[in-house]
Amino acid sequence: MEKLRIAVRKFDPFESTLKKLWDLFCLKNNIQIEAEMIPLELHDLYEETITKEGLKKGKWDIAHINTDWIFDAVNEKAVLDLTSLINQNPPKDYPEGWHQSLLNLQQINKGTYGLPFHDGPECLIFRKDLFENIIEKENFKNQFGYELHPPKTWEQFVQIAEFFNRPEENLYGCVFANYPDGHNMIFDFCLQLWTRGGSLLNDKNQIDIxxxxxIEALDFYRNIVNNKKAIHPKSKSFGSVEAGLAFAEGEAAMAINWFGFASMCEVIPESKVKGKVDITELPSNPNHKTASLNVYWLYTIGIGSKQKELAYDFLRFATSPKSDKLLTNEGGIGCRKSTWNDIEINKTIPFYHKLEMLHENALTLPQTPIWPKVTGLIDQMVLKAIESDIPSEKLIAETQNKIENITH
Structure with missing residues (x-):
């Protein structure tokens, strides 16, 4: 038998978990096959698996595909429909073992194209040691006239970020991920939009921004990320992983990022904020609801794989309750309800059970064949906004025109 090849999202917890799981799987089933796991950055992962047809041509047996891409992967006939394999030999507690919001996006045209592997919706991550400090609370109240607590509105978010911004202590009010990789800034823009009652879609279900x-969302965002009195100075070069690490190293009071980066603070050796972190829902504008964004990672099998049965057996093993818990202990985010409510996990990561709350408000991005192109346009728009003074109205109108040009 040849090696089993796995395209892995480059992230230490994913890489270490997969190595351990493969060894355990081989041991348990007395298998002698080697697995070759190649860690890839987001852009390269998409290129390798979908654009260059790696999954279709059998270059990859298994790949980490996120739910932003799964619609594309299915359209390109790159990933295997797992329905018949699941019917013959379902993963343990399938589907009841998972929250409904982790089962929808991989269901396309009556097929099931992946199993949930890593998740954790967007949330507000904050340093509870700073927010609970009596002296900080007193100083804050004297300055702003209200109690210091995690911000409920975006106005409070800015005030609190400026209050905690102390460059001389290498502490900044907040950290964002503004590296233009087609992901973080789009997610940030969507969260700003949704928490102001806006939508990406009009009543005809077409993308309309x-x-x-x-306009308010873009205005607010360009102001905060350029606010030198509030923001980590390296935000513009950070992707979500780097922003998460900066937070774990104690360099920011608040971050809007994936839940996984909060739990990482409790388990990775580099963390300087173990036991000092909590999460809550995102701020919103007065009279509007909070929102979260749910994009999650799937294990998928390449349609061209010559080892589909073996690949599926490994996927069942890798998504078992025990494996899900292992991923969490390594610094990823398990997807099963059993992990969220696990007593040991909640001892290590006291806010872990809050995942359920985040999922209740989690929205998803539109599933349409043009979405990957639209993300490119929104990414460019946000980048232009933060690097120029072209009015937001103009940037949004221009971007909407480009979006309409793709659809016609």
């Missing part, structure tokens, strides 16, 4: 909530 030319409205006042989107």
């Amino acid at each position: 030319n409205h006042s909530a989107a």
Whole structure:
């Protein structure tokens, strides 16, 4: 038998978990096959698996594909429909073992194209040791006239970020991920839009961002990320992983990032904020609801794989309750309800059970064949906004025109 090849999202917890799981799987089933695991950055992972047809041509047996890409992967006939394999030999507690919001996006045209592997919606991550400090609380109240607590509105978010911004102590009010990789800034823009009551879609279900909530969202975002009195100075070069690590190293009071980066603070050796972190829902504008964004990672099998049965057996093993818990202890985020409510996990990561709450408000991005192209346009728009002074109205109108050009 040849090696089993796995395209892995480059992230230490994913890499270490997969190595351990493969060894355990081989031991348990007395298998002598080697697995070759290649860690890839986001852009390269998409290129390798979908654009260059790696999954279709059998170059990869298994790949980490996130739910932003799964619609594309299915359209390109790159990933295997697992329905018949699941019917013959379902993963343990399938589907009841998972929250409904982790089962929808991989269900396309009556097929099931992946199993949930890593998750953790966007949330507000904050340093509870700073927010609970009596002296900080007193100083804050004297300055702003209200109690210091995690911000409920975006206005409070800015005030608190400026209050905790202390460059001389290498502590900044907040950290964002503004590296233009087609992901973070789009997610940030969507969260700003949704927490102001806006939507990406009009009543005809077409993508339409030319409205006042989107202009307000872009205005606020470009201001905060350029606010030198509030923000980590390296935000513009950070992807979500780097922003997460900066937070774990104690360099920011608040971050808007994936839940996984909060739990990472409790388990990775480099963390300087173990036991000092908590999470809550995102701020929103007055009279509007909070929102979260749910994009999650799947294990998928390449349609061209010559070892589909073996690949599926490994996927069943890798998504078992025990494996899900192992991923969490390594610094990833398990997807099973059993992990969220696990007593030991909640001892290590006291806010872990809050995943359920985040999922209740978690929205998803539109599933349409043009979405990957739209993300490119929104990414460019946000980048232009933070690097120029072209008015937001103009940037949004131009971007909407480009979006309409793709659809016609």
